[in-house]
Amino acid sequence: EIVLTQSPATLSLSPGERATLSCRASQSVSSSLAWYQQKPGQAPRLLIYDASNRATGIPARFSGSGSGTDFTLTISSLEPEDFAVYYCQHCSSWPLTFGGGTKVEIK
Amino acid sequence: EVQLVESGGGLVQPGGSLRLSCAASGFTFRSQAMGWVRQTPGKGLEWVSWISGLSRGGENWSHEDSVKGRFTISRDNFKNTVYLQMNSLRAEDTSRYYCARVTSTNYFDLWGQGILVTVSS
Numbered sequence: 001e002i003v004l005t006q007s008p009a010t011l012s013l014s015p016g017e018r019a020t021l022s023c024r025a026s027q028s029v030s031s032s033l034a035w036y037q038q039k040p041g042q043a044p045r046l047l048i049y050d051a052s053n054r055a056t057g058i059p060a061r062f063s064g065s066g067s068g069t070d071f072t073l074t075i076s077s078l079e080p081e082d083f084a085v086y087y088c089q090h091c092s093s094w095p096l097t098f099g100g101g102t103k104v105e106i107k
Numbered sequence: 108e109v110q111l112v113e114s115g116g117g118l119v120q121p122g123g124s125l126r127l128s129c130a131a132s133g134f135t136f137r138s139q140a141m142g143w144v145r146q147t148p149g150k151g152l153e154w155v156s157w158i159s160g161l162s163r164g165g166e167n168w169s170h171e172d173s174v175k176g177r178f179t180i181s182r183d184n185f186k187n188t189v190y191l192q193m194n195s196l197r198a199e200d201t202s203r204y205y206c207a208r209v210t211s212t213n214y215f216d217l218w219g220q221g222i223l224v225t226v227s228s
Contacts, residue, residue, distance in 0.1 A: 034214045036152075043205055043218035044144075044152065055216065087152055091213035095171050098152040 004099035023088035109133030116222035129206030145202035
C-alpha cells in the first residue's frame with residue numbers, strides 16, 4: 001500500500017497570501033496524483049488531477065506540481081472561500097489511498 | 108442536474124447488515140466507473156470499493172482489504188444506481204460513506220453528499 005504523507009497538518013495564513021501544501025508518497029506514483037478540497041459539512045471536491053491538471057471549473061489560482069514521490073499544491077493568493085481542508089490521493093495502484101489532509105485556516 | 112444521492116444509512120448493531128444505495132442523474136451512468144469512499148474523524152478519507160462501467164471486458168470490481176469478504180459493490184444500469192452491501196459490520200466501519208463517480212484514471216470527480224453509518228450496540 002502506498003502511504004501519502006501531507007504536510008503541514010495545519011497552515012495558518014491570511015487572505016491574499018500564498019499557500020504551499022506538500023504531499024509525499026512512500027513510493028513513486030509517477031504523475032497519478034490528485035488534490036481535493038473539503039469544506040465543513042461538504043463532500044470533497046476534485047481540484048487537480050494527474051498532478052498538475054485543473055479539474056473543470058477550478059480557478060487558475062490553484063496549481064499542482066511534482067512527480068514521483070513529491071507533490072505540491074499551490075494557492076497563489078488565498079480567497080476567503082479557500083480556507084478548507086485539502087487532501088491528496090494517488091491512483092497509481094490498488095488500493096487507492098488518500099493523505100491525512102492539510103487544514104488551511106485563517107490566521 | 109448532475110448529481111449523486113445516497114440513501115440507506117443508519118444505526119446497526121455489530122454483526123448486522125446494511126445496504127447503501129446511490130442514485131445517479133445527469134450523466135451516462137452505465138459507462139462510468141463508480142466507487143465508495145468513507146470518512147471518519149480519526150482516519151480521514153478511505154477508499155472502500157470500486158466497480159467498473161459497462162465495457163467489453165464485463166464488470167470488474169475491487170474492495171479495500173479491510174472490507175473484502177464483508178462488503179459487495181454492485182450496480183443496476185437500468186436504475187442508474189450503485190449499491191454497497193455491507194455485512195458483518197464492525198464498530199470500525201462507523202463512518203460517513205460517500206458515493207463517487209470515478210474517472211478512467213481512478214480519480215473521484217463527482218461526489219454525493221454522504222450518508223452516515225453507525226455500528227453500535
